[in-house]
Amino acid sequence: MTAISLTVNGKVVSGNVEDRTLLVQFLRDHLNLTGTHVGCDTSQCGACVVHVDGRAVKSCTTLVGQVDGASVTTIEGLSHGDELHPMQAAFRDNHGLQCGYCTPGMIMSAVDIVQRHGGKLDEATVRHELEGNICRCTGYHNIVKSVLDAAGRMSTAQAAE
Amino acid sequence: MYETHYHRASSVDDAAAQFAKGAEAKYLSGGQTLLPVMKQRLAAPSDVIDLAKIPALIGIEVGGDNVTIKAATPHYDVSTNAALQKAIPALAALAGMIGDPAVRYRGTIGGSLANNDPAADYPAAVLALDATVKTNKRSISATDFFKGLFSTALEDGEIITAVTFPIPARAGYAKFRHPASRFALTGVFVAQTKSGEVRVAATGASASGVMRVPAIEQALKANWSASALDSVSVSADGLMADLHGAADYRANLIKVMAQRAVKDAA
16 A cells, blocks of 8 residues: 555545556545546546646556656546636537547547647647547547637637736 | 556666565556556566656757657657757657657656567667667667567666667658557658668567668668669568568568658658
8 A cells, every 4th residue: 555645636635545556546436536537448548538747648547656746637627616618618519529438538638739739729730639539429520629619719718817 | 457566766776776675576667558568467566666757867968969868758758859859850750659649748768668569669769870778787779779579688677767869960750550559550760870871770560579671771871762762672571460461561661661751851
């Protein structure tokens, strides 16, 4: 067992965990933050993507010990209370999901993509950068549309700040 | 995953000491290969020693003649390093083609080389650029480092600390991705040194891991152009054959990827 302490969605959490505990297991089973999904469990599908110190990583391929002391943001930590994050709002408005299973990972990856590319995003870049997130329903069309829409909203929001 | 003991090493010496104490210890860097393998129960180390937070193992130094990438530097940081993009653009581009964005945030050059997956990208760059692999014990030339599928010259407990690449006159990398796994079905790195030597390395193709391609090296040494390779034929001997591609298909891919790499070389 290892004692760990990290910040999840702005709150310091700590616990004693088995050393083999994956970050996704810690989030879902210890903290009951079940918005982060396990899809393939082989680091291919991206349903488990969360942000670790601002970088979108696959929480099924990370030991919780590796992120001891880090700051983790999950899909639950993205909105401000009832106000959706612009990426979440864009997914809703553009029908960027069908069954919704891949959506938390898609959104976390998409926020990271917009943060890295800012206003320079185009469709080809979004499609390429979503390589590590697999969706079996939508055919990606509305997901890409959502990300591009959100990129506009996020840069407008930033300009307003 | 079987039970294991996780240790975060504070320094290279601390890591080596922790490793020596473990019954069957393994070093962990980004974990993008080791953790999936442990989850499949194909590996069951008694201890995993995390190298990724050791400050001496992180960073990129670009000098006049050489670039040194420290072993635990993630692919993302390599691909976006402005000085490296200028010094060896093909190497930065290669790092930006590994896996997907989430994998590139965590996967590291040292981890990739120590694992020596036959379809990994970095081994092609290391061999073609005649890089030197630095460890906590010695320096190993690229030619001596790779020893076949998933095997290297590293001794038990030895830690890669950095890789030093001579800056070439020009270099390029092109890969043909497996359409589902996105791994290199064949990837080719071409490099021309400042003294005019040409080295070409292919990954994903050979049944014994990364390899040089003498036929293409000779043709490019005589004439550095994609068309110089039109009449070259690459031998299929020793190349992998599986349901994704026959050996002669991979042999042809080596040539086609070499041509694309030469076209893109800078």
